[in-house]
Amino acid sequence: MTNRKFKPGNLIFTTLFALLSVFFLMPLVWMLSAASKTEKDVWTFPIQWIPKDWNLIANFKAVWMGDVAFGLFYMNSLKIALISTIATIVISAMAGYALGKLNFKGRSLIFTLMLAFMMIPEQATLVPRYIMIKELGLYDSHASLILMGMFSSYFTFLLRQFMIGIHNDMLEAAELDGAGFFRIFWSVVLPLSRPILATVGIIKFIWTWNDYQGPLIMLNSTKLYTIPLGMQFFKEEFGTQISVMMMASVAAILPLLILFLALQKQVIDGIAIGGVKG
């Protein structure tokens, strides 16, 4: 809005920033280039940004068709991230609706507690949660990760903030038509909250996909590994084959990168809302 008029100074700044961001993204460009090279070309200096000998297919095969079941890790990550994301959306949307739109005794107390829950760091409760999972017989299962990832006071807070802004007239009109509270939630509040639900869904999906600590503690069998844990396994198996390792990194990042570039507005706005109001 502020930069409608052409200003030469701004053009200079934009050019400088373009250079700065190229420099900033260099590690990721290096990753892409190393993933398509032969092992010996990875280390040549000055850096060969565009490979002389393309080795993309061989590296791809080493990641996807080698001894490490990368495809399986992919499916595991996808399964855990999808289920936890859907569960989080449902649970947090219900709670957000109750806290934002329903009057019940104890609501403000619960809301205060909710804000306090946000201050309990996950890392401080690792030990007891691990013991609980063991006692429940859920150790070394995907259920343990899903169960631990379903509840989020942060997302509940975001959804409440959004839902509180929905006009009461709409809810009252639905009520006059004979809708009960569940019906109002399902047919009025949820459809109106679509943008924030999308935002919460993408952010939660990205976080779960990238989670390393949870699987590291809750999983043991290789066949249950998720991608970040699989990367660690890769490092131990192929630590010296950097080109293969970089190909695996590309595979870990690429789906999220595509998702993010397609929906960057939702992700960035969501992070910004959480940051400014939270």
Next chain:
Amino acid sequence: MSESAVTRKTAGAPTKIYWTRKRREQLAGWLFIAPEVIGMLVIAVFPLLFSLFLSLTEWNLVGGLSAIHFVGLDNFIELFRDNRFLLALKNNVLFTIGTVPVTMLLGVVLSALIHKKLYAKTFFKVAFFVPYICSTVAIAAVWQALYHPSKGPINQILMQIGLSEPPRWLVDTSFSLVAIMIIYVWQLLGYQIIIFLAGMTNIPEELYEAATIDGASGIGQFRRITLPLLGPTTFFLAITSTISSFKIFDMIKFLTDGGPNYSSTVIVYQIYEEGFERFKMGYASAMSWVLFLIIMLVTSITWMTQNRKVHY
């Protein structure tokens, strides 16, 4: 008005209705909130209290629940004699001092420039934000290669510009923590920029227009308008960044396992090592509580200073 809707609808029914609208709303409220509240009790509140109990015991997980021995404050006393833990604590503090001010300063300057001086703002937002959405483990793998002591591009460049003995980064006791701090700043900067930009968008444009008429320079406007009005944003970022710097774990576990010689160990890594490698559940829980108390302390100190210094 909705009250009357219910009355109208049920006008023909017997006069005493138990499920009045108010009662139904009470019930609905509790039913809708129940899953989240139960979940929070099970995965946050109970574990926190359970860990407080465990911190007062000595328990090697292998012996089963019956092998728990109550030891009072022994674990806490031992913690402050444990050199590894003290080093972890020191490293965490250094990590915070070395990353939070740097990212915040870079973040505020870069976002002010993006906000005021650049075309194609969205492009730059996205470019700086990309590392934040990338899996920490995947980017750690990339940086590990970049940091390779003799063959890595970073040291190749440093040698090119005349540094004959560049740092050995991740395998060097005096550089391992710094090496991780650099990756961390790189990954977090985009997040800071997004939050600062959101804060700047909320500053009314008229203030800048008035200042321009008064002849204030760009830098003057930044100092007198942008910075003061970003108070709440800065405060939010100061708390959350400090807290997240105390939770650092993924990079450390993947890149150095706290080494070499514990030079990059941190509290969460120590919790992991004592709890999940040595199975000393009581001791690890005591560390968890120290972490929790530090985070509470940071939050409350920042709250108290905020009330005095930040003007909305």
